Amino acid sequence: MSVQRISDGWLIGAEAEEPWLVGVLECDGATLWWPADGGEPGGLVWDAPRASGWIDAVFPGTVRALAAAGALSGVADDGGGQARTALDGPGVAGDSDTADDADDAGGVGDSSTGQGSGAADDSRAAEHTGGHAEPPADAQAETNDGPLTAPARAAALGAWLAAWWPASRIAGVAALDPRIVAAERVAALASLDGVLDDDGAIERALEDCAGALAAVGGRDDAGAEPLLRRVAEIADDYGVPLGASAVRAARADDYALAAAGESGDAALARGESRVDPLVLPAGLVDPAAAVSWSVALGAGGATLAVSVPAAPQFAGDEAPRAALVALIAGVEVPLALAGDVWAGAAAVPATFLSAAAGADAALTVAGFAADQPESVGDEHPADILIRIARERLARGESLAERLAR
Amino acid sequence: MADAWLALGEGVEPLSNAAGLPLARTTKLIIDPLVVRPVQNPHLARAQLTAEAAVELTERIAAAGDDLRAAAAWFVRMKQQRRAREITEGNPQEKYFQRAYELARRQGAPDERADEIAGEEVDDVHSDARIGAADLRSYLADPGVAEAVAGAIARAWAAPPDDAAAPGDRAPDDAIAELLDACAAGEGRLDEIAAAGAGSAVGLRLAEAGAAREAGLSDLDRPAQPAVGATASKNALPKPFDRSILERLFVAIATLDIVTTGELCALVERQAERSAQPWQIGGEAGRVVLAAGARAAAMDDETDTSRRLRARWQREAFVRRAQRLGTGAADGAAAAFVRRLWVRLHGRELRDQSIAAGDVWDLLDGAMRSVVLDYRDRVKTEMTAA
Numbered sequence: 001m002s003v004q005r006i007s008d009g010w011l012i013g014a015e016a017e018e019p020w021l022v023g024v025l026e027c028d029g030a031t032l033w034w035p036a037d038g039g040e041p042g043g044l045v046w047d048a049p050r051a052s053g054w055i056d057a058v059f060p061g062t063v064r065a066l067a068a069a070g071a072l073s074g075v076a077d078d079g080g081g082q083a084r085t086a087l088d089g090p091g092v093a094g095d096s097d098t099a100d101d102a103d104d105a106g107g108v109g110d111s112s113t114g115q116g117s118g119a120a121d122d123s124r125a126a127e128h129t130g131g132h133a134e135p136p137a138d139a140q141a142e143t144n145d146g147p148l149t150a151p152a153r154a155a156a157l158g159a160w161l162a163a164w165w166p167a168s169r170i171a172g173v174a175a176l177d178p179r180i181v182a183a184e185r186v187a188a189l190a191s192l193d194g195v196l197d198d199d200g201a202i203e204r205a206l207e208d209c210a211g212a213l214a215a216v217g218g219r220d221d222a223g224a225e226p227l228l229r230r231v232a233e234i235a236d237d238y239g240v241p242l243g244a245s246a247v248r249a250a251r252a253d254d255y256a257l258a259a260a261g262e263s264g265d266a267a268l269a270r271g272e273s274r275v276d277p278l279v280l281p282a283g284l285v286d287p288a289a290a291v292s293w294s295v296a297l298g299a300g301g302a303t304l305a306v307s308v309p310a311a312p313q314f315a316g317d318e319a320p321r322a323a324l325v326a327l328i329a330g331v332e333v334p335l336a337l338a339g340d341v342w343a344g345a346a347a348v349p350a351t352f353l354s355a356a357a358g359a360d361a362a363l364t365v366a367g368f369a370a371d372q373p374e375s376v377g378d379e380h381p382a383d384i385l386i387r388i389a390r391e392r393l394a395r396g397e398s399l400a401e402r403l404a405r
Numbered sequence: 406m407a408d409a410w411l412a413l414g415e416g417v418e419p420l421s422n423a424a425g426l427p428l429a430r431t432t433k434l435i436i437d438p439l440v441v442r443p444v445q446n447p448h449l450a451r452a453q454l455t456a457e458a459a460v461e462l463t464e465r466i467a468a469a470g471d472d473l474r475a476a477a478a479w480f481v482r483m484k485q486q487r488r489a490r491e492i493t494e495g496n497p498q499e500k501y502f503q504r505a506y507e508l509a510r511r512q513g514a515p516d517e518r519a520d521e522i523a524g525e526e527v528d529d530v531h532s533d534a535r536i537g538a539a540d541l542r543s544y545l546a547d548p549g550v551a552e553a554v555a556g557a558i559a560r561a562w563a564a565p566p567d568d569a570a571a572p573g574d575r576a577p578d579d580a581i582a583e584l585l586d587a588c589a590a591g592e593g594r595l596d597e598i599a600a601a602g603a604g605s606a607v608g609l610r611l612a613e614a615g616a617a618r619e620a621g622l623s624d625l626d627r628p629a630q631p632a633v634g635a636t637a638s639k640n641a642l643p644k645p646f647d648r649s650i651l652e653r654l655f656v657a658i659a660t661l662d663i664v665t666t667g668e669l670c671a672l673v674e675r676q677a678e679r680s681a682q683p684w685q686i687g688g689e690a691g692r693v694v695l696a697a698g699a700r701a702a703a704m705d706d707e708t709d710t711s712r713r714l715r716a717r718w719q720r721e722a723f724v725r726r727a728q729r730l731g732t733g734a735a736d737g738a739a740a741a742f743v744r745r746l747w748v749r750l751h752g753r754e755l756r757d758q759s760i761a762a763g764d765v766w767d768l769l770d771g772a773m774r775s776v777v778l779d780y781r782d783r784v785k786t787e788m789t790a791a
Binding site for chain 1: 406407421422423424425426427428429430431432433452453484488493494495496497498499500589590591713716717719720723724726727728729730731774778784787788789
């Protein structure tokens with residue numbers, strides 16, 4: 001692992017991509033990420049002494065590299081000038097105070113220099129790590145895996161699957177079995193006990209798993225059985241009742257095409273815009289779909305009707321609830337889920353027609369603050385997610401993905 | 406510590422994770438309090454050990470090797486007995502780890518009577534003999550008791566605060582700031598700062614109009630004497646300083662191993678006294694940590710700790726986005742953090758856990774982590790509240 005001093009700690013490995021393209025694992029003293037597309041992992045070590053207890057088990061050789069870079073000496077040696085954080089990719093919310101980082105880039109390190117002479121601290125760090133404090137340039141990453149590399153990666157990418165998997169009828173991406181996604185996360189996190197930032201992370205994951213089992217029912221096919229038995233043991237070990245033991249055969253969701261938007265003949269105006277999955281919670285809307293709207297004149301005046309295909313759910317799973325609202329030329333239209341479609345209508349004044357010409361239709365959910373547009377290249381974010389999902393299905397890294405092929 | 410643990414070799418697997426490193430609760434419930442003992446050995450609790458301290462820590466863990474292996478074996482036996490009794494309540498690690506270690510110290514490795522002994526231990530852990538919230542409520546509901554407790558509260562509040570620092574004296578603030586710059590390294594002169602009464606000095610300022618409210622500890626302009634209390638609900642707890650004696654004790658009491666009415670009476674009396682003291686906390690070290698937390702809650706540029714707490718919220722924006730939870734603001738986080746810290750310090754005091762310099766950063770960071778996770782849960786709930 002390469003190590004680089006940054007304002008809020010030590011960057012190891014690859015810089016974080018957009019947050020929606022990585023699986024994140026919060027560990028004791030370090031936040032680690034693995035790109036969903038299989039790229040190189042990385043992390044922000046924010047408390048090097050804490051992280052040094054376990055990080056070699058995930059990324060072998062990192063403790064030595066951290067020590068060589070001075071991360072374990074209490075002395076800042078970054079030579080100054082680096083004024084960014086590891087996580088200030090364009091997707092991160094720009095709190096007003098993050099802008100102040102430029103002023104305290106050296107400060108975090110400086111503040112701890114008063115604890116003793118740098119030379120003494122350096123020698124301690126060297127002794128602590130067996131005298132291997134090499135110059136940073138030589139502290140190259142070792143590429144071999146440690147005993148916790150696989151579970152850490154699985155836990156991180158499992159979080160990505162739960163959050164960003166672009167299940168789509170239109171693009172033909174099947175919904176993942178939420179029980180298997182949750183169960184694989186439980187198993188991975190249980191291997192990481194003692195390494196995680198949140199001591200209750202395993203219990204939380206077990207509760208998610210219990211929730212998925214309660215919603216969808218049990219599953220007893222041979223493919224999932226060893227995993228679910230392991231999760232039952234873990235539940236026992238942590239005293240979290242898994243509840244639902246109901247056994248029910250799972251059936252893959254069918255791919256019936258969603259009903260398209262209403263195509264009233266009397267439409268005075270119509271339009272459609274692609275769904276932006278980045279501004280919506282998981283599992284609501286088909287990411288490959290478009291939001292369609294039309295204005296029709298009726299007895300009571302002009303009505304704006306909006307519809308958008310819903311995301312497919314795993315067979316038997318309930319669609320998540322949310323206050324989904326479409327916004328077109330300043331008019332908010334609350335949408336309700338009816339079958340496979342979110343739809344709604346609102347009365348609009350006659351002046352709406354001129355305002356709506358060429359207008360985009362955006363979707364929002366109250367409480368989901370996606371407060372700034374994320375920077376994306378030419379490829380639509382939904383297309384990026386779907387491309388990654390197809391590649392991931394082909395690789396079949398997790399059981400959840402293999403079962404969805 | 407990780408290296409020393411790995412050096413123990415076989416026999417501690419039930420206390421270890423997939424890489425053979427100690428489980429979170431192995432560290433929290435066994436290694437720290439029973440083997441390393443940071444209060445007695447502050448030099449072993451620093452984030453970065455001197456070479457000598459590292460050797461000492463390694464020797465300590467190695468010396469406890471037999472006890473740890475025996476504790477691991479006892480833990481497995483206790484889990485078997487738990488299963489045999491079809492007990493599902495509570496986290497077995499949380500409930501049995503310390504018992505297993507005590508058994509190991511007392512009995513050595515499990516022998517032919519082990520199942521019987523482990524069974525008795527499990528029964529004891531889950532027995533109803535211990536005084537719980539309902540017992541506390543009915544105890545305080547007795548008119549004679551309620552009157553006596555109210556009297557104790559009134560006497561405690563009538564006593565003048567001991568040696569308050571002169572108003573305008575910045576020395577306590579400087580000492581607190583110094584601690585906030587040192588604590589993340591497991592260092593700082595906590596004992597000296599506590600001996601000088603810096604936590605009390607800062608805490609006494611909360612008597613000024615609006616100060617406790619601003620700190621997030623009360624809804625009142627000036628904190629008032631607590632009531633004895635007749636009802637309490639986990640979901641409707643007032644701010645810490647506005648809680649009745651019952652509300653201050655009823656959550657923690659089940660974990661306190663209180664068996665006799667005499668012990669219960671003493672617990673309630675101490676709580677009455679504590680309510681009149683600075684920060685409404687009995688120990689000076691706890692008051693220092695609260696004063697430090699209240700200062701660091703600003704998450705400004707002034708101290709190392711306040712920058713680190715702010716950095717956690719900056720990471721949180723990224724993590725939340727990666728979890729598709731929206732971003733969301735941290736409004737009210739400072740006050741929520743001080744409240745969480747108060748609850749944790751109060752809980753430690755009830756359990757007679759002392760605080761070492763090496764604990765300060767973990768306490769502050771842990772309280773903020775907990776607030777961050779609460780906010781995350783709240784965002785999840787808001788998102789799905791259609």
